[in-house]
Amino acid sequence: MSELEDPAVIEAIRGLFDHATGVDASADLAAFGIWDLIRADRVRAVQHVFHEQGRAAATSDMFNTLQQSLLDDHFPGLQATVALNTSGELAAPVVDIEDSTASGDAFAFGTPTRLVMFGAGAVTTYVAVVDSSGPGVSVDAVRGIDDTQLLTRIALHQAPVDIVALDDSSRRWWTDAAAWGRLALGWELVGTATAALTAATAYAEARVQFGRPIGTFQAVQHRLAETLVAVEAAQAILELPEGSVDPLIASMAKALAGQAYKVAAKNCLQVFGGIGFTVEHPFDRYMRRGACLERLLGSGQAITESLGFSLLHTKSVPALCGLQHRSGSG
Amino acid sequence: MTAGLISSPPTLDEFAGAVDSWLSANGPDLSVRWSVSTTLDTQMSYLRELFAALWESGYSRWGWPEAADGFGGSPLFRAVLAEKLALAGLAPTFATMPEVLAAPFAAAASKELVSTFLPPYLQGRDWWCQGFSEPDAGSDLASLNTRAEPSAASFVINGQKIWTTLADHAQRCLLLARTGPRERAHKTLSLFLVDMDTPGITVRPITASTGEPEFCEVFFDNVSIPQDRLVGPLDGGWPIVMHVLSCERSTVFWGRVAWMQHELESLLGRVGVTETSAKLIGEAYRNIMSLRARSRRTQFAAASGNFNAVESSIDKVLMATAEQSLFDVAAELAGDAVVFGESPADVRLRKNYVMSRVASVYGGAAEIQRNIIAERLLGLPRSPG
Numbered sequence: 130m131s132e133l134e135d136p137a138v139i140e141a142i143r144g145l146f147d148h149a150t151g152v153d154a155s156a157d158l159a160a161f162g163i164w165d166l167i168r169a170d171r172v173r174a175v176q177h178v179f180h181e182q183g184r185a186a187a188t189s190d191m192f193n194t195l196q197q198s199l200l201d202d203h204f205p206g207l208q209a210t211v212a213l214n215t216s217g218e219l220a221a222p223v224v225d226i227e228d229s230t231a232s233g234d235a236f237a238f239g240t241p242t243r244l245v246m247f248g249a250g251a252v253t254t255y256v257a258v259v260d261s262s263g264p265g266v267s268v269d270a271v272r273g274i275d276d277t278q279l280l281t282r283i284a285l286h287q288a289p290v291d292i293v294a295l296d297d298s299s300r301r302w303w304t305d306a307a308a309w310g311r312l313a314l315g316w317e318l319v320g321t322a323t324a325a326l327t328a329a330t331a332y333a334e335a336r337v338q339f340g341r342p343i344g345t346f347q348a349v350q351h352r353l354a355e356t357l358v359a360v361e362a363a364q365a366i367l368e369l370p371e372g373s374v375d376p377l378i379a380s381m382a383k384a385l386a387g388q389a390y391k392v393a394a395k396n397c398l399q400v401f402g403g404i405g406f407t408v409e410h411p412f413d414r415y416m417r418r419g420a421c422l423e424r425l426l427g428s429g430q431a432i433t434e435s436l437g438f439s440l441l442h443t444k445s446v447p448a449l450c451g452l453q454h455r456s457g458s459g
Numbered sequence: 460m461t462a463g464l465i466s467s468p469p470t471l472d473e474f475a476g477a478v479d480s481w482l483s484a485n486g487p488d489l490s491v492r493w494s495v496s497t498t499l500d501t502q503m504s505y506l507r508e509l510f511a512a513l514w515e516s517g518y519s520r521w522g523w524p525e526a527a528d529g530f531g532g533s534p535l536f537r538a539v540l541a542e543k544l545a546l547a548g549l550a551p552t553f554a555t556m557p558e559v560l561a562a563p564f565a566a567a568a569s570k571e572l573v574s575t576f577l578p579p580y581l582q583g584r585d586w587w588c589q590g591f592s593e594p595d596a597g598s599d600l601a602s603l604n605t606r607a608e609p610s611a612a613s614f615v616i617n618g619q620k621i622w623t624t625l626a627d628h629a630q631r632c633l634l635l636a637r638t639g640p641r642e643r644a645h646k647t648l649s650l651f652l653v654d655m656d657t658p659g660i661t662v663r664p665i666t667a668s669t670g671e672p673e674f675c676e677v678f679f680d681n682v683s684i685p686q687d688r689l690v691g692p693l694d695g696g697w698p699i700v701m702h703v704l705s706c707e708r709s710t711v712f713w714g715r716v717a718w719m720q721h722e723l724e725s726l727l728g729r730v731g732v733t734e735t736s737a738k739l740i741g742e743a744y745r746n747i748m749s750l751r752a753r754s755r756r757t758q759f760a761a762a763s764g765n766f767n768a769v770e771s772s773i774d775k776v777l778m779a780t781a782e783q784s785l786f787d788v789a790a791e792l793a794g795d796a797v798v799f800g801e802s803p804a805d806v807r808l809r810k811n812y813v814m815s816r817v818a819s820v821y822g823g824a825a826e827i828q829r830n831i832i833a834e835r836l837l838g839l840p841r842s843p844g
Contacts, residue, residue: 330837345842347826350833357832358776362749365756381748388745434734437741441732446724449748450755452535452542452713453471 133173183320210241387429510583541714650696
């Protein structure tokens with residue numbers, strides 16, 4: 130049995146984020162031994178850490194830690210931060226690479242010293258590594274909608290790069306990196322949606338208008354019920370991976386988690402009314418954090434359209450999951 | 460193959476493989492017969508033959524209790540069989556009705572009732588209908604008025620049911636009737652298994668917007684039934700009905716979602732590749748897969764006896780959303796076929812489109828599901844009145 134099936138361990142991970150609301154939990158996660166947990170049971174480590182991180186709207190280096198564990202599998206010895214795009218297409222390049230120089234924009238969590246990126250030329254795909262203090266590289270904190278120093282924007286202009294892998298091996302890594310990244314972002318999005326729903330539900334029970342809690346009005350009840358349905362739908366997909374992560378499941382999970390976030394953001398604000406529309410209220414932070422996570426590695430809408438193209442081209446409807454292939458079910 | 464299946468319980472994998480083999484041997488013939496079954500009458504005849512063949516082969520006996528002549532084992536066998544038939548496009552959607560009626564019946568009824576009445580149902584010799592809704596008791600089911608008065612060795616039933624799916628094809632009716640004061644709402648309701656040929660029963664089919672008599676009104680005028688047709692305890696019908704409704708809102712959807720996958724695949728052959736079609740097809744696929752993943756979890760929970768019936772309201776909302784989204788997309792991308800088409804495939808697509816409109820009504824309206832989710836799952840205070 131994995132350590133991460135022990136409710137006490139899951140509770141402890143939640144505890145790490147209890148005091149981390151809005152702050153960085155990296156040091157606490159490291160002290161907790163998160164690296165060993167990722168090595169031992171990556172699926173559950175991703176589930177619990179990102180879910181709790183989302184619920185707390187906290188930050189940490191967990192995304193980069195997860196990606197480093199994948200780099201260790203694919204390219205032993207390579208230490209770098211993964212560059213992210215906002216595309217629903219798996220093969221879309223972060224950068225264009227010519228003559229071992231890279232140009233283009235990418236995002237990364239934290240402030241990277243070395244950046245690893247997937248790139249595509251006219252006929253080849255690459256894995257390229259660039260030193261972020263090198264020529265042609267500028268690194269800036271992203272303010273945007275969430276100015277908690279969550280992300281950096283890396284602008285490359287003919288920056289010299291080391292090519293560490295080509296073609297099949299580069300695609301294998303990026304398929305893996307994107308799938309695990311989407312699963313992680315999906316759990317974090319569902320965490321933000323769940324936290325917003327929990328807070329809005331409590332508010333609906335406490336806020337009295339017309340002499341009764343607003344949670345007794347069906348119009349309010351149904352908005353919150355719809356939000357729970359969206360959260361549960363996303364969570365059902367997010368819980369499918371066992372041991373490894375199928376790229377199609379990860380894409381669908383990210384799309385549904387993005388949908389859950391959008392449904393929660395819309396309905397919960399409506400329940401909060403004006404108080405939810407101030408920076409003094411926690412909802413504001415969930416709304417901003419979710420908006421960032423929703424964009425990375427493909428918005429729900431972009432992924433959904435990409436899946437639609439795939440179905441139309443193959444004329445088939447992949448089933449994603451079945452009843453007979455499940456560990457322990459016979 | 461059949462003998463091998465009977466001698467020892469198969470794994471779910473072995474079972475699925477055996478069903479696949481059976482389908483590759485029998486599928487082509489079934490497909491021809493299904494394709495010409497264009498009315499409810501002919502579809503019902505087809506389904507009865509299909510049930511008989513599946514029982515004969517042994518495959519549909521797995522997952523049903525031995526008291527019902529089944530082979531026992533996990534209900535997941537039933538789910539896999541329903542999935543395989545639907546994915547192959549070889550079963551009407553109402554083929555999964557026994558999942559709604561027979562499974563709770565097997566759990567609640569006496570051994571005598573189960574061994575007498577379930578085998579003919581599962582073998583396709585009998586068909587059952589669900590006598591719950593009344594003209595004045597729809598969403599508010601516990602206010603129903605049909606009465607069953609005890610009299611000597613019988614109950615005498617008077618009243619009216621409506622929206623009774625396929626009652627004109629049914630030999631039995633699982634009937635919910637009042638056996639005590641109406642003021643006590645759901646605490647004076649009892650469940651009965653009634654023979655549809657009992658004197659005093661009148662069935663009037665209602666033509667639905669699909670153009671077919673999907674459901675009926677059923678009138679009970681001094682209908683006398685033996686006392687041993689009481690299912691479960693006197694005044695104890697409500698918990699069984701809740702079980703029936705939770706099945707209608709959950710376990711039955713594993714077959715339903717496979718049918719949606721099949722219909723989506725059919726639609727792919729009808730539409731061109733554009734950004735609009737990719738967006739719409741992607742959305743329908745996303746909705747269908749969210750139901751599938753949710754339904755998978757429900758199947759495992761139900762099979763291990765850990766299913767909370769209240770949770771089924773989420774499955775029901777996802778089901779109505781997925782089905783309506785699928786046929787909304789069909790109407791958008793293949794609108795001429797849906798609205799004007801005359802080929803058998805067009806007519807079937809149109810009926811499916813029209814039928815999908817009411818997916819958010821039957822089995823408990825979407826609004827009732829959202830009330831249940833809000834009050835029972837989120838814990839919001841009850842709305843007054």
